Structures are given as C-alpha cells and as structure tokens.
Amino acid sequence: MTKQVWVIGAPYEDGGRRGTVFLPALFSEARRIAEACGGGLTAVSFAPDEVAIPGLPSVCGIERHYVLVSHGFSHFSAQAGATGLLALVQQEKPWLILMADVLPMRELAPFLAGSLKTGAITGVVNVDISEPERPRFFRKVYGGQLYEELSFRGENTAIVTFDPDFLPARATSAPSREPETIVRRIELPEGGLPEYLGSFSVPARDLDVTEARVVIGAGMGAIGDDVYPMVLELAGLLEGTIGTTRPVVDIGKIPRERMVGQTGKVIAPELYLALGVSGATHHVGGIQEAGRVIAVNRDAYAPIFKNADYGVAADLRDILPELIKRIRRAKENGEII
Ligand SMILES: Cc1cc2nc3c(=O)[nH]c(=O)nc-3n(C[C@H](O)[C@H](O)[C@H](O)COP(=O)(O)OP(=O)(O)OC[C@H]3O[C@@H](n4cnc5c(N)ncnc54)[C@H](O)[C@@H]3O)c2cc1C
Numbered sequence: 441m442t443k444q445v446w447v448i449g450a451p452y453e454d455g456g457r458r459g460t461v462f463l464p465a466l467f468s469e470a471r472r473i474a475e476a477c478g479g480g481l482t483a484v485s486f487a488p489d490e491v492a493i494p495g496l497p498s499v500c501g502i503e504r505h506y507v508l509v510s511h512g513f514s515h516f517s518a519q520a521g522a523t524g525l526l527a528l529v530q531q532e533k534p535w536l537i538l539m540a541d542v543l544p545m546r547e548l549a550p551f552l553a554g555s556l557k558t559g560a561i562t563g564v565v566n567v568d569i570s571e572p573e574r575p576r577f578f579r580k581v582y583g584g585q586l587y588e589e590l591s592f593r594g595e596n597t598a599i600v601t602f603d604p605d606f607l608p609a610r611a612t613s614a615p616s617r618e619p620e621t622i623v624r625r626i627e628l629p630e631g632g633l634p635e636y637l638g639s640f641s642v643p644a645r646d647l648d649v650t651e652a653r654v655v656i657g658a659g660m661g662a663i664g665d666d667v668y669p670m671v672l673e674l675a676g677l678l679e680g681t682i683g684t685t686r687p688v689v690d691i692g693k694i695p696r697e698r699m700v701g702q703t704g705k706v707i708a709p710e711l712y713l714a715l716g717v718s719g720a721t722h723h724v725g726g727i728q729e730a731g732r733v734i735a736v737n738r739d740a741y742a743p744i745f746k747n748a749d750y751g752v753a754a755d756l757r758d759i760l761p762e763l764i765k766r767i768r769r770a771k772e773n774g775e776i777i
Pocket of ligand 1: 658659660661662684685686687688699700701702703704705715716717718719720721722723736737738739742754755756757
C-alpha cells in the first residue's frame with residue numbers, strides 16, 4: 441500500500457475571523473518526504489460547516505483534501521480535533537502526519553498520539569530522508585546548543601510537528617493537480633470536550649515569555665527596590681513582559697515560569713532587553729532566537745555584551761529614569777506607538 445503523508449491545517453481564530461492555515465513550506469517538506477518514500481500527499485482541515493471549507497495554498501501535488509466538518513470545530517480545541525481525526529486516521533492509516541508547531545497543533549499532536557497509542561515528535565527543525573523508510577528528525581535541545589536525533593519504531597502512524605521558523609522554502613516539482621475534496625461530517629460526543637466560554641485578549645505584561653514580542657529580562661542587578669519599579673514601568677511602556685534569571689527565581693522575587701535559559705524557557709522575542717543580567721551561558725542559551733538583544737550592565741566586561749546587538753555599560757539607576765522619560769515623550773509625540 442502506498443505510504444500516505446498527511447498535512448493537517450492549523451485552525452485559527454482572530455477576533456471575528458476564523459479559518460485554517462496551511463503553510464506552503466510544510467507542504468513542500470511533506471512532498472519531499474512523500475516523494476522519497478514513493479507515497480502520496482493528503483491535506484486535512486477542520487470546518488464548522490460545509491460553507492466554510494478552507495482553500496488550499498497553490499502548491500502542487502496534493503492528491504486528496506479531507507475536510508472534517510462539525511459544529512464543535514467553530515471554537516477549535518485540541519481534544520475536539522483529536523476526537524474528530526481519530527476514526528479517519530484509524531481507517532486510512534497514514535504513514536506520517538505533519539503539522540506546524542503552532543498552537544493549537546502543538547496540543548493536538550500529543551492528544552492524537554495518545555488516542556492512537558503512537559508517538560509524536562514536536563518542534564522538529566530538520567529531517568534527514570537519506571533512508572526514506574525511516575526518516576530521522578532533529579530538534580534543538582539545551583537552549584539550541586545541541587540537536588537531538590529521533591526516529592519512529594514500528595508501523596504505527598507517526599506524528600511530527602515542524603517549527604515553522606525552520607521550514608526551508610523549497611520549490612516543488614510535483615505536477616499541478618486539483619485535489620479530490622472529501623467532506624466528512626463528524627459527530628463529536630456531547631460531554632467530555634472543553635466548553636467554549638468566551639475569548640479575551642491577554643495584556644502584554646501577562647503574556648508568557650515564549651509568546652511576547654518584547655521581553656524585559658530582570659537579572660539580579662535589576663530587582664532592587666530602587667530599580668525594579670522602573671523596570672516594570674519600562675515594561676509597561678514597551679508593552680513587554682518580564683523574564684528573569686535563575687538566582688532571581690531562587691530568592692522568590694519573580695515566579696519560575698518567567699525564568700529564561702537552559703533550564704528555564706527558550707524565548708524568541710523581537711526584542712530582549714537584558715537589565716542587570718550578567719550573561720551566564722545557562723541564561724544566554726535561552727535567548728539565541730531573540731531578534732535583537734540590548735543589554736545594560738554596570739560591568740563593562742559582563743559576558744552579556746558578547747551576546748548583545750547593543751550594549752550600555754552603565755548603572756540602571758542612572759539609565760532607567762532617562763530612558764523612561766524619553767520613551768514616554770516619544771510616545772506622547774506619536775514618534776513611537
Ligand atoms: C545547572 C544550572 C542551570 C542553570 N540554568 C539557568 C537558567 O536556565 N537561566 C538562568 O538565568 N540561569 C541559570 N543558571 C544560573 C546561571 O549560571 C547564573 O548564575 C545566572 O544566570 C546569573 O543570574 P544574574 O545574571 O541575574 O545574576 P548575577 O550573575 O549576579 O549578575 C548580576 C549582574 O547585574 C549587574 N548589576 C548589578 N547591579 C547593577 C546595576 N545597578 N546596574 C546595572 N547592572 C547591575 C552586575 O554587574 C552583574 O553582571 C543555572 C545554573 C546552573 C548551575
């Protein structure tokens with residue numbers, strides 16, 4: 441039987457808008473794997489009704505498009521998605537299921553793997569298909585300083601989520617074809633699934649450090665009573681969230697879930713502002729994916745400067761009042777929003 445590679449689209453909800461996102465780069469990667477093992481390519485999406493059937497990106501070579509339709513998908517949850525997919529996957533037995541490593545797929549993958557009693561590899565950054573029957577998947581560990589190599593044993597359907605930031609843009613040479621669309625109406629069970637109560641946006645300061653665009657890292661040098669209130673004020677002005685280092689967590693000043701580093705969280709904000717952070721290897725292992733790093737430390741030889749795009753060797757007590765004043769003024773003048 442031909443090996444089937446499935447790509448599952450990611451449902452999204454943005455204000456009143458809902459839909460399914462398919463990343464063309466994920467299809468290209470799926471096509472590459474499918475071609476290597478002589479298999480076919482199938483897309484799967486979720487829709488609340490037959491009217492809302494999502495379109496596919498104009499990439500070539502998708503043979504079938506399963507659309508799972510249920511009112512229960514109007515507010516998507518990983519549990520509902522896994523329940524809806526289960527029977528189809530058990531019946532069709534795809535060889536490999538690929539998803540983008542984004543919410544809610546990051547949750548769907550382990551739910552589905554649990555229901556199927558199979559394995560899931562999440563956050564994959566690369567795949568080696570030199571042995572097409574047994575692809576080897578790579579993901580980052582220890583704050584991105586090492587890669588681990590994983591593969592699946594046995595014949596069960598394998599589930600993989602790909603980190604979208606690492607999906608290579610490859611041209612696909614597959615012939616253009618209109619996929620066969622197969623609509624499946626799904627009856628989700630009445631109870632046992634999460635109930636949708638409403639949605640609300642999270643203020644920037646409450647965002648998880650892994651999700652924020654701006655993270656203000658408060659190290660041991662930034663948590664004194666004469667400095668920390670200014671750090672919080674700056675975070676508010678920049679619409680950022682607070683991250684921190686291990687000793688700060690150890691003394692109970694900032695909760696553990698805000699710790700950045702090898703044993704904390706790996707973050708990828710557009711801006712990381714490291715305030716009073718020495719820049720130990722354990723910490724900087726967690727900021728390698730940050731877009732821009734700006735460090736302020738009174739020790740001009742602090743290691744953090746080796747990992748910063750911009751650095752200011754100064755005491756925070758001198759720098760922060762002026763910085764806050766200037767940012768506030770610039771905001772009032774509409775120079776920054
Ligand atoms: C197994 C292991 C795992 C670890 N994992 C992690 C981890 O995941 N994340 C993590 O963060 N740490 C981790 N650590 C701890 C790590 O090694 C460092 O000890 C820690 O990152 C240092 O935190 P810090 O920079 O806040 O404090 P410090 O090293 O004390 O540095 C404070 C800095 O603030 C500066 N400073 C002080 N006052 C001012 C001021 N007024 N103005 C400007 N600058 C000032 C100082 O010059 C200094 O550079 C781990 C350690 C071990 C052993």
